[in-house]
Structures are given as C-alpha cells and as structure tokens.
Amino acid sequence: MQKKSHPEATEIRDAVERIVGSADFTGTERAAGFLRYIVEETLEGRADRIKAFTVAVDVFGRDETFDARNDPAVRIEAARLRRALERYYLTSGSNDPVVIGIPKGGYVPTFSFGHDNAPADPPVANGNFAGFSSRYVIGGMAAAVLLLIATALVYVFAPSRTTSDDVFGPKILVLPFADLGDSDTSVLYAAAITDELIGALAHFKEISVFGGQTSRAADGLDMDKLRSKLGVDYVLEGSARTAGSSVRVGARLIDAETQAVLWSANYDTGLTAGNLFEIPASTADAVAAAVAQPRGVVLNAEAINRLERPPDNLDAYLCSLSYYLYRSNPSPQAHLDVRECLERTVDRFPNYATAWALLAHLRIDELRFGYNQRPNAVERAYDAAQRAVAIDTGNGRAFQALATIALFSRKPAEAREYAERALELNPNDSDLLGQTGQVFGLSGEKARGRKLIEKALALDPDRSGFYLGVLAIICYMQEDYACARSAIAKSDARQAPVYHGVAAVIYAQTGEEKKAREAADELMQQSPRFIPNLWAELSNRSIPRADQRHIADGFRKIGIEVPPEPESHPAQTQPAG
CATH class of the missing domain: 3.40.50.10610 (ABC-type transport auxiliary lipoprotein component)
Structure with a gap:
C-alpha cells in the first residue's frame, strides 16, 4: 500500500488538540489560540491571509489601528509558540504521528509525518529534533540522556x-x-x-x-x-x-x-x-x-581594569560599563556624562546594538527621573531602542528599554509584552529583572512584579536601592505594609525624589507620622511639582486608578492636600522625578 505523502486534515486537527492538551506544551492560552487559528486558516485554504495584522485582530483582539511595523506583539508570540512546539516535540510529542512547524519569517504552518506512516526520510519541522526523536526507539534512562544531549546540541550550533x-x-x-x-x-x-x-x-x-x-x-x-x-x-x-x-x-x-x-x-x-x-x-x-x-x-573586573587605563572619551565599552555605574547610583551629572558618551559611541559605531539599547534607557530616564530633559524624550528613546532591535533581534536590553518606554507612555499592555520578550531572552539578568519587575508591578500585575524584584534581589543583593524601592511601592499597593516598610527602610535610593514619596505614604499607613512628614517635606523640596500634579505623575507610570487612590490616601493621612481626582486620566506631563 502506497504511503501518504501528507497528513490529512483530521490528523492535523487531532495533532493540534494533542499538543495544546499536553503538560509539555509550555505555551499560554494565547499561544494555543494562535496555533489553532493558523492551522485552521491553512486547512481551509486561506493561508495567504495569515499575516501579522490578521493574527493581531482575529486572535489577540487588537483593533484596526494595529501596526505590525511598530508593534512586535505577533512576532513575540510566534517566537514563543515556536519554542513551545520545539519543547513539546522533544518530550511527550517525540513519537507523534504528525509534526507541525512554523518556519521563521512567517506564520503559515507546515505539516509532516513523524513516526507513524512516515516517508523514508521524514522532514524535520522548523529545525527541531522531531525527526531525530521519532526514528529511534529508546527506553528508560537512555531516552532521557539522549534527549538531554539533543537539547544541549541546540547551543553547540x-x-x-x-x-x-x-x-x-x-x-x-x-x-x-x-x-x-x-x-x-x-x-x-x-x-x-x-x-x-x-x-x-x-x-x-x-x-x-x-x-x-x-x-x-x-x-x-x-x-x-x-x-x-x-x-x-x-x-x-x-x-x-x-x-x-x-x-x-x-x-x-x-x-x-x-x-x-x-x-x-x-x-x-x-x-x-x-x-x-x-x-x-x-x-x-x-x-x-x-x-x-x-x-x-566579569564586568566588575573589567571596570577595575579599564578604569585604571588612560580614558578615551570614545571608548565604546567603557561607556557600557559607565552605564551600570550610573544605574547603581543615578544622579543628574552621571546621567548627562553617560548619555553624552553613548551618543558619541553610536555615532562612531552605528551597528553597536547594546550601546543603542543603553542610550534608550538614558533617554527615557529624562522622563522617568526628570534628568537633563530635552524635547521628545519618548520619541528619541523609542528610536534608539528600535535601532537596537533592528541590529540585533535578540538583544534583551533593547526590549527591556521598550518595556520601560511603553510604561512611561501609558501603554501598560504593550509594556508587559515587551517585558515578557526581554525575560525570554535573558531570565537571569538582575538589571533586566528589576526593570521588568517595575513594569509588571506598577502596571497592575503586582504579584508578578514582586516575584521578579525578589529574584533580582537574590541575584544581586548589593543593588538594594532601586530593587528595594520598587519592592516597597509594590508591597504598598498590595497593602502588605510590613513588607513595604521593611523594603523602604533598607533602600538607599534617597537621591531619587520619588523615593521620598513612597516613604511618605508607607510611613503614613504604618502610623509613623513624623517619618511620613519628613519624607513628604523632602519630596516637596526636591520635586515641588510632584504632589500638585499627582494624578498625572501616577498615570505617567501606568499605575491603575485604584492604586492611585490608595497612594493619594497615604498623603491625605498626614494632612497633605491632594488635588481633586480627575474624571478621566489626566493629560501626560513631564514627570517631576
């Protein structure tokens, strides 16, 4: 009997349900919906309709204004889905009769036979090891060991x-x-x-x-x-x-x-x-x-070695190291020095993706901290981050910057999507964990943000100022005042005006009125515009309205007059710091 050259539609649909129902399929519900959609469209002869725009609208619920050129949501989800499929076919799906792949560069799936009814040389779907796994019958520990080697080979090549x-x-x-x-x-x-x-x-x-x-x-x-x-x-x-x-x-x-x-x-x-x-x-x-x-x-050793040499104001790598020194102890002068250094660097080395990504962070800090403000901070930060992505699509620093930019542009959903992509690219980078923790925590996903900040603290306990400051406000919004008080008391981020605002509302809720008033006075001295523009300041950080009211309540507890709550989110203003 002649073997079939292609799986039938019923076999492919069965394969989809087997995948999404497996514990080894690590994709989200959105990924499962994505997979079902592209498979069904292909089986119904509408593969030519499968574009980023149609996926965004039909699967993700986006509206007609979705712009695939500037919004990577579909590309990000497609990358996640490819990895989830690869993991599935390396584990419980290794002997599946049908293999579904999504070639890079598009979203139209491919269908091939796996173990059962396979042609003499079954194709490997999307570069995974499905073909390899299905052509061997292995038992017990030997199967596990070979699977371990197959996984490791991904990194060799x-x-x-x-x-x-x-x-x-x-x-x-x-x-x-x-x-x-x-x-x-x-x-x-x-x-x-x-x-x-x-x-x-x-x-x-x-x-x-x-x-x-x-x-x-x-x-x-x-x-x-x-x-x-x-x-x-x-x-x-x-x-x-x-x-x-x-x-x-x-x-x-x-x-x-x-x-x-x-x-x-x-x-x-x-x-x-x-x-x-x-x-x-x-x-x-x-x-x-x-x-x-x-x-x-490594970077600590590099900082010591390089800083002992005569400085070159166009030393590209020294600029990168200086960025992390600034991030550990931010100040207006350090911000200005590093920003200028990075701008000279990208002018000289326009294909240095990491320098563009770090420059994006410095530019959004003009808005976040109020340092050395120039016009169109968001647009200039976004341009630098997009340049980094165009040069290197795997640059986690660039997606980290895009997440922060979106957060301070009042686009919380977009900020979280960028943050997810950054975490996928490098889940063990403390700086990235700290800033994505801020993105999730401030924009409403408090438990997720807190977990990321706590992991950042575990990886880098020395950088307590920023991490603990973010942890303090997240705990405050969770009404976990013991956690909030402990974190703000340990934080050394007093150079940032917003630190004093966080301290004021925390001490207000714990009944420490004297400390609360001292912190509020310091906030008003360092940033006199903050409380008069409170609702805009909080909205600029994508903080949900219910959490904004909670913060305002902390100020009221110590007798500070808060402006009336606007009926809708106030217009965006330059944050006071």
Whole structure:
C-alpha cells in the first residue's frame, strides 16, 4: 500500500488538540489560540491571509489601528509558540504521528509525518529534533540522556554572539567541564552543562562567548595559547560529579592574562526523575548570572581594569560599563556624562546594538527621573531602542528599554509584552529583572512584579536601592505594609525624589507620622511639582486608578492636600522625578 505523502486534515486537527492538551506544551492560552487559528486558516485554504495584522485582530483582539511595523506583539508570540512546539516535540510529542512547524519569517504552518506512516526520510519541522526523536526507539534512562544531549546540541550550533557586538566587551571561553564521576550519567551531565552554560552566557550582550565547537577544540591548550590564538580574556572551567542520588557541579572563572582565579562556586543538587533535565540548565543559569550579569564577576573586573587605563572619551565599552555605574547610583551629572558618551559611541559605531539599547534607557530616564530633559524624550528613546532591535533581534536590553518606554507612555499592555520578550531572552539578568519587575508591578500585575524584584534581589543583593524601592511601592499597593516598610527602610535610593514619596505614604499607613512628614517635606523640596500634579505623575507610570487612590490616601493621612481626582486620566506631563 502506497504511503501518504501528507497528513490529512483530521490528523492535523487531532495533532493540534494533542499538543495544546499536553503538560509539555509550555505555551499560554494565547499561544494555543494562535496555533489553532493558523492551522485552521491553512486547512481551509486561506493561508495567504495569515499575516501579522490578521493574527493581531482575529486572535489577540487588537483593533484596526494595529501596526505590525511598530508593534512586535505577533512576532513575540510566534517566537514563543515556536519554542513551545520545539519543547513539546522533544518530550511527550517525540513519537507523534504528525509534526507541525512554523518556519521563521512567517506564520503559515507546515505539516509532516513523524513516526507513524512516515516517508523514508521524514522532514524535520522548523529545525527541531522531531525527526531525530521519532526514528529511534529508546527506553528508560537512555531516552532521557539522549534527549538531554539533543537539547544541549541546540547551543553547540547556535551563534554565540552577534556580528554587531562582537568587537566589544571581554571574550569568555567555556572549557569542556570535566567528568569526575564513575558513571555514564556523570559524563553526560558534564557535556550538557558545558553547552547549557555557553547558551546561558550568550544571552548577556555585554560579553562575547565562544561557541561549543571552539570550546572543544581549545580543550588542552594552555592559557598563553588561548590568549594569543583566540584573544581569550577569561576562561570558565569546571567539573561534574554524580554519586548516588546527587550531582555536584564546580565552576571557576580565571583571568587569562594573570591566571588568577576570580571566582569559584560549588552547586549540589539532589538527582530525581523529575529534575533530570532541569539540573544542567538551572546550574548553568546560576553560574552565568554570577559571572556575566551587570554587577557580576566579569564586568566588575573589567571596570577595575579599564578604569585604571588612560580614558578615551570614545571608548565604546567603557561607556557600557559607565552605564551600570550610573544605574547603581543615578544622579543628574552621571546621567548627562553617560548619555553624552553613548551618543558619541553610536555615532562612531552605528551597528553597536547594546550601546543603542543603553542610550534608550538614558533617554527615557529624562522622563522617568526628570534628568537633563530635552524635547521628545519618548520619541528619541523609542528610536534608539528600535535601532537596537533592528541590529540585533535578540538583544534583551533593547526590549527591556521598550518595556520601560511603553510604561512611561501609558501603554501598560504593550509594556508587559515587551517585558515578557526581554525575560525570554535573558531570565537571569538582575538589571533586566528589576526593570521588568517595575513594569509588571506598577502596571497592575503586582504579584508578578514582586516575584521578579525578589529574584533580582537574590541575584544581586548589593543593588538594594532601586530593587528595594520598587519592592516597597509594590508591597504598598498590595497593602502588605510590613513588607513595604521593611523594603523602604533598607533602600538607599534617597537621591531619587520619588523615593521620598513612597516613604511618605508607607510611613503614613504604618502610623509613623513624623517619618511620613519628613519624607513628604523632602519630596516637596526636591520635586515641588510632584504632589500638585499627582494624578498625572501616577498615570505617567501606568499605575491603575485604584492604586492611585490608595497612594493619594497615604498623603491625605498626614494632612497633605491632594488635588481633586480627575474624571478621566489626566493629560501626560513631564514627570517631576
């Protein structure tokens, strides 16, 4: 009997329902609706109608003003759906009879056979491992181990840095982790952690990391050769050992020039059937966060090394480092210096995506903090962020900036979409977690925002000022006054006028009238326009009206006259700080 060359419509519809009903399909309800829509349109012969605009209107409920050129909502959701499908076909869907893929560059799905009724050479859908997985019958631990390797291979062949940024920042080489155990599992974990770590580090745009093939080729070379042949600045090496029901991973970072050990840590995890696949990824995330985030080991070492050299006012990478120093201790003068430095940098290096993204943050800070204001802050910030995205669509800093820009443009839904995209690109960056936590927390999703801020604090406890200030206002809006008081008391963000406003309403609700009045007096001294424009100030931060009333109530408790509540959201004004 001749084999079918294409799945039938009923088989494809069954495949869709099997996918969206699976616990291994990590897509949201929106992603499930997206998948059903594009499949049904294709089966009904309307594939030519599947465009970003029609998806936005028919699936996401957007209106006729949706502009796909300036709003990436559909592209973001399509990327999530592709990843959810890839995970599904690597797990419970590995033997599905029908494989559904969504090729990049469009939204029209493809349909092919998987294991059952497959042609001699079944195609692989959308670059995932469905074809690989379905052609082998594997049992027990062996299946799990091969799946682990398949997942790791994604990082071996993925580009580890973009062409726009690869001349900037320190270069890190991850050497293959050593196997110190006495079982096959230990060998596999060492290999998987190496590749997961390369992938995790590649999310941080302030560094460059060599790919998996280079890592393996460099194994055994001494440090001098790594520096001379590859230009390596730092080497990350480690080991994995399994013993009984536990896994120990050790890692250390070495300065390739001095050969000094800058950092080391051990990670011990209990080994269970449930966390078999999670250990390499979670351990790699922890190591990458410690090493590569803005206040991590590498950038701290770079700041010391570079600041000891004679400064060059066009040193592009020094500008990036200066941005994080400013972010830790913001002030009008630091803002002006770093903004000017970054503007010179992008003028000289127009394809430096990260510099454009950081410049977008500096420009929106003109609105957020009232620093060094120039006309059209939102438009100029948005232009810089969009330039960063155009150069590097995987730049988390750019989407982080777009989220903050949308928040301060009174577009909370759009802000959250950008924030989700930023988190997908790098969920272990404390600076990104802190700012996206602010986006969610202020715009109404308080529990989500609080969780992100708490994770940022866990990754970077030294940067307590900003994180704790945001945590304080989120807890206040949740009416968790004990949390709010604890956070504001620990925060050292007193250089920001809004800090004193947050402190005033918190102390008002906890009955500490003297502290509340002192904080309110400081707010009015630093920013005399804030309370007279209270409703606009809060609306400019996308804070829902019910939470605005709660904040106004805090000021009233200590006798401060608040302007009458407008019937609708007041017109946007330049925030006072």
